[in-house]
Amino acid sequence: MAAAAATLSLEPAGRSCWDEPLSIAARGLAPEQPVTLRAALRDEKGALFRAHARYRADAHGRLDLARAPALGGSFAGLEPMGLLWALEPERPFWRLLKRDVRTPFVVELEVLDGHEPDGGGRLLARAVHERHFMAPGVRRVPVREGRVRATLFLPPGNGPFPGIIDIFGLGGGLLEYRASLLAGKGFAVMALAYYKYDDLPKSLKILHLEYFEEAVNYLLRHPQVKGPGIGLLGTSKGAELCLSMASFLKGITAAVIINGSMANVAGTLYYKDETLPPLGSNLNRIRVTKDGLKDTLDVLNCPLEGPDQKSIIPVERSDTAFLLIVGQDDQNWKSEFYANEISKRLQVHGKEKPQIICYPKAGHYIEPPYFPLCKVGMHASYSMPVIFGGEPRAQAMAQVDAWQKLQTFLHKHLGGKEATIPAKL
Secondary structure (H helix, E strand, O other): OOOOOOOOEEOOEEEEEEOOOOOOEEEOOOOOOEEEEEEEEEEEOOOEEEEEEEEEEOOOOOEOOOOOOEEEEEEEEEEHHHHHOOOOOOOOOOOOOOOOOOOOOEEEEEEEEOOOOOOOEEEEEEEEEEEEEOOOOEEEEEEOOEEEEEEEOOOOOOOOEEEEEOOOOOOOOOOOOOHHHOOOOEEEEEEEOOOOOOOOOOOOOEEEEEHHHHHHHHHHHHOOOOEEEEEEEEHHHHHHHHHHHHHHHHOEEEEEEEOOOEEOOOEEEEEEEEEOOOOOOOOOHHHOOOOOOOOOOOOOOOOOHHHHHHHOOOOOHHHEEEEEEEEEEOEEEEOHHHHHHHHHHHHHHHOOOOOOEEEEEOOOOOOOOOOOOOEEEEEOEEEEEEEEOOOOHHHHHHHHHHHHHHHHHHHHOOOOOOOOOOOOO
């Protein structure tokens, strides 16, 4: 039997930023004692996420997740952060999102005696830890300037800081968690809404690039943003919008495109006297897997053929430096094909070859570190659960690496100071 005084310790103690690694250790166990560790987290809508793993204490009754492999459970092997990246929702098809970055996610960790399959062993120790989305000193400034609806996050200090506009994909609203975390790394980051938020349009049928131009100009004029240009960061439809911004607008020095499309999708894009129609699609190409899930990978037409060529974003007009991040198991659309075509198009027109980073077994949503994989989820376009792809461990590795790489790239091209704390798995 274990001594009564088992303890669970976390470093940093009490609180940390969501993208920071956490060390987890237990003391005061019996020598070689089998234990189960459990993690639980509730999102702001009350949905519960859980993970568990089985371990064995060492000869001194100690257990350090940086040294001891998990023997099974939600994951196996040496995975110091597995209890976070392997979290799974009790509700099917539920994606973990942070909606209010001013409050932390609270993670509860427990050590239970034994390896009972339902984790029904006696509770030996527990700890509660806050995972924050704003580093100390980061400032959150709501923006309602002209038509622009956004939130600006400023690092501590006086600046000026390199400026970034951060844009998410379909679903609308305003997601701030990536912008707020990046502001802790020395960037002034504006999370930009573009539909289904405040008084913005309710649908994507028509988008005007002038709206995004207004956001670029707002950021460039801001006294705490250093010029002469800014950076863009986008995922999915947001990445495709970043590609269009870099192609048509001035003042954009660097852009990080995460699983973006080479063509305009889902609605018509207007800028001055130019129009990009949406890429054609055919819902009859949705396949149903043996598990009854919808596979939408082939729904969009190939942009290289026929009238669909009119939807291609003219990246060759851009002098922006590009970093294209690709999940090779993206089942939402053909991100790797699009990245390679973007690269070809730039090079044919004598532009700089973009940096492309491909992550095997990573899916559509490449998030900041430690967000659990959303392999299957509700799709805003199809209003049904679709496969987004990815394998949990590969996704976790990709997210840690991509977070570091995109910061290095943006600091290099926007001339900021590196203030990164390396995320580790």
